[in-house]
Amino acid sequence: MEELVQLIEVLRKSETKDNIIKKARKDSKEYKLISLIYSGVPINDEWAAKQLYSASASDFRYKMLKHRVKTKLYDLLLLYEYEDNETNLVYIKEQQCQQILLKSNVLFRNHKFLLAAGLANKALTISDEYSFTNQKILAYEIILASLAFTGKQNTYETHLKSYNDLLLRKLAEREAQNIYQSVRVSIFKSVKKRKHIVASLNSKVEDVRQLWNRAGTYEAFNSFYKLSMLYYELVGDFDRTLQLTIDSEKLIEDGLVNQYRFDSLYNKFILVYAHLRLKKYNSGLEYAKDYIKLFDEKSINWFSFQENFFLLAVHSKNYDLAEVLLHQVFNNSFIEKISVSAKERWRIYKAYQVMLNHEVTTNSINPFLLSLPEYSKDKQGFNVAILILQFIYYLQKQDSEALLYRIESLKKYILTHLKDAFSLRSKIFLKLLILIVTEDYDVTACRRKGHKLYQKLLETPTPGDAFAEIEIVPYEHLWEHILSTLENKYQ
Structure with missing residues (x-):
């Protein structure tokens, strides 16, 4: 069943997707089985066999039905058409090139050598323009085989030289x-x-x-x-x-x-990301403002690019711009199309923005940050980010009981999860948070006793990407924000 589901998933993306249904008679079992899968409702073999034959999945009739449908779906792949847009241009040209070569080969097998060579030359032109090495080799092979029957030796020798050179380049x-x-x-x-x-x-x-x-x-x-x-x-x-x-x-x-x-868009995405990681915020923002126009707002790539854009704004303390970017993301109806983990990240970003604006009050609720998301088990980054956010949330609400409970959680988390060198910055910062409670929220004492830890934080670089902890807001900026909160609410 999974094979059929995957085939239909692919064919539904084709411009000729209606063929999936049209190829089967509406009163046939084939049509009914395809319709069941096409509906998108999760099904399995046992359920489908019962619906179609009132039998089990091992029933011979059901097995033969699946075989026929599978054969037809694979045949429909030959009619697959990519959506005609710039993103699919290369796929469309590659498919066009392969179809020309198929036709050219049929002509050659039927001894129509000049026609075959003519078509293969068209494939050669497309292959040159789009750098399709494999198709170019096949085109040359048909041309050479055809020329061998025409007596055009000079033309043959010219093409043979190009072909042999291409083979060497193909090996490399x-x-x-x-x-x-x-x-x-x-x-x-x-x-x-x-x-x-x-x-x-x-x-x-x-x-x-x-x-x-x-x-x-x-x-x-x-x-x-x-x-x-x-x-x-x-x-x-x-x-x-x-x-x-x-x-x-x-x-x-x-x-x-x-x-x-x-893939120029991917390259631009990485270029902006590299600026973020190198702390070249101003130039990164300039690139981001320029490149965001190239991304389709209905695409997942737009949301991914906006993450780096948002983080650049936050890290450069351009919180007004960060607010604008958040507004754009959450007002984009296609946010429902992105992954669960991506939505979770955006909710965390939004919560940090609220926190930075000192918008937490004693009546504020914390509906989605009380537990750690499953997706980040392999990286401490978002777990730490949420722990920090929870702490500052209760600090701004002046909930000392919750904060006392938090420091025990932080101590346990440090001992359990922050043992590696690449976790050092998070470890230092969580110790600064613990210091706030142990010093009874005295901003002067926190600033004095936390100075050595803060200096160590300044001297500790962020780790490489493979082990990166995600600092949504740089810890140095968060410490300034926390001291400001203590001055405003605890003095």
Whole structure:
């Protein structure tokens, strides 16, 4: 059943999606089974067999029905049409190229050599424009095979030279892809093995760079780009990440990398993210203000980009801009389309904005921050962010009983979860929170006794992305905010 569900999920995205239903008669079992799946209601084989045949899933009739439907759905993949927009342009051209090659091959098998070569040349033109190495090789092979029957030796020799050169470049391209893919699949191993892989990555990046120089193809560049991004992310080298994004944009401008194939929006997303991690807030905001116009507000990518935009605004203390960005996000009806974890993050961002504006009162309620979200079990970042927010929430409400309870939770959390070096900043800051309660909310004592911890916080850099704790508001800014709260509400 899962196979049928996945096939229909794919076919429903096609411009010819109506064919899924139209291909079956409305009074047929095939139509009924497809309609059940198409409805989106979760079903399984036992339930479907009972609905259709009043039998079990092992019934021969039901098994044969599934086989027929599956065959037809796979056949419909041949008629799949991508939505005609800029995002799908490369897929559309690749599909067009493959269809031309299929037709050309049929002509060749029927000894229509000039017609076959003519069509293959069209595929060659598209392959050149969009840097489709595989399709270009197939086009050359049909052209060469056709020319062999025409007596056009000079033309044949010219194409053969180009073909042989392309094969050498394809070998380099494939080797670059192999290196990237082998690294990509290996990072899912244990932390110990991952560290071993990271140690050898710098040389692998250089190897792939040289292979790209030899191949000169988009796929070879893409392997270099992705492997470099992966490496810089794992070691937290955002300077080189930023430089890679800038260099890549320059390569596109100079025509050295295929403009149609390169995911420029992703590159711009990473460029802004790198500015955030490098604390280059002003220039990052300038880029973000410029690039946000390129993202479709109905896309998940828009919401992802807005997260970095929002964090840049908060980290630069531009809270008015942060408020505007929050308003845009929560007034975008497509927020319901994003993942549960993404929605949770936006709720946390909003809560921090409320807290920074001193909008918490004794009558405020805390409806969604009393428990830690499941999705962040693998990273302490959001757990710590919520613990801090809970503490400041009760501090602004002057709820000393809740705060006394909180410090025990913070102590336990530090001992249990903040043992690694990359958690040091969070560990220091939680100790500052504990100090507030132990010093009975005396701002002078907190400032004096917390000075050494605060200096240590200033000297401790944020960790690399692979182990990053997410500071929605920099801890240094939060400490200033907390001292301000103590002065205003506890003196």
